Amino acid sequence: MSHSWGYEATNxxxxxxxxxxxxxxxxxxxxxxxxxxxxxxxxxxxxxLKYDPSTCLEILNNGHSFQVTFADDTDSSTLTDGPISGTYRLKQFHFHWGATDDRGSEHTVQGAKFPAELHLVHWNTKYASFGEAVNKPDGLAVVGVFLKIGNENAHLQKLIDKFSVITNAKTQTTFVDFNPATLLPGCLDYWTYLGSLTTPPLYESVTWIVLKHQITVSSAQMAKFRTLLFSSNGEAPCCMENNYRPPQPLKGRVVRASFK
Incomplete structure (x- = not known):
């Protein structure tokens, strides 16, 4: 594979x-x-969180994860309040997961991992575009949602049903009328801290909002995540798994909670 970075021992x-x-x-x-x-x-x-399903555009395999992208030229799908000021528009969401059901999340809670973690990526509209916002200290706000093993998730299944079309890296297909709010838990209590992108270029531009409560996914559904490939068509197949970065040093930062 030709990626300059990835999740193998060499890169x-x-x-x-x-x-x-x-x-x-x-x-x-x-x-x-x-x-x-x-x-x-x-x-x-x-x-x-105000999400308009009509802004959903496509689902793609970018060689590191699978991602659902949104039209971000209007304030139809936005994040406001919480720990941020102003309006942040939804750009995309993606997932990180492990090779087994007992690991896969990027954030951990008291050292405990979850099978997967969803990231909903929003950018600050005080800037002209996502590209301008992405490296600014207050440029991005990402909502993190942990997945736990439980009942099959019908909303996640809508994504999984598209995996056969995006199995290989650098493949995509139209994906419309999906409401990302269906991937949120009923309670939106959260922890928040100042952090970074968890993938290169690792810009320190993210206000992180990590939800306390999880959504469910079945073991069979998690197995489907692992049928995606890091590799492009024509390359030796390489299963997409363990696509997460380990926890980084806190270095004096304060983690705040919206709940007691």
Missing amino acids: GPSKWGASFPIANGDRQSPIDIVPGNASHDPGLKPLK
Whole structure:
């Protein structure tokens, strides 16, 4: 495979610092969230997530994960309030997962991993575009949702049903009228901290909003995630799994909680 970075021994997270020195910066993500050390902040507002299914455009395999992209030229799908000020537009969502059901999330809670983690990526509309916002200290806000093994998730299944079309890297297909709000738990209590992208270029531009409560996924559905490939058509097949970065040092940052 020709990717300059990835999740193999030769190009995985332990090697990223060679090409992206910010990997050793002061606000890198993910982190291990220790609930007992998180500070309850009564000033944190409830999250306001407004998603319009008509802004959903396509689903793709980018060689690192699968991603669903959205039209972000209007304020139809936005995140407001919570720990942020202003309006952030939804750009895309993607997942990270492991080779087995007992690992796969990027963030951990008291050292515990979940099978997978969903990231909903939003950009600050005080900037002209996602491209302009992506490297600014307040440029992005990402909502993280943990997946836990349980009942089959009918909403996730709508994504999984498209996997046969996007099995190989650099493949995509139209994917419309999907509401990402269906991938959120009923309670939106959250932890928040200042961090970074968890993939290169690792910009320290993310206000992280990690939800306390999880959504379910069945073991059979998680197995389907692992049928996707890091490799492109014509390359030796390489299963897409363990596409997560380990927790990074907190380096004095404060994790705040919206709940007691």
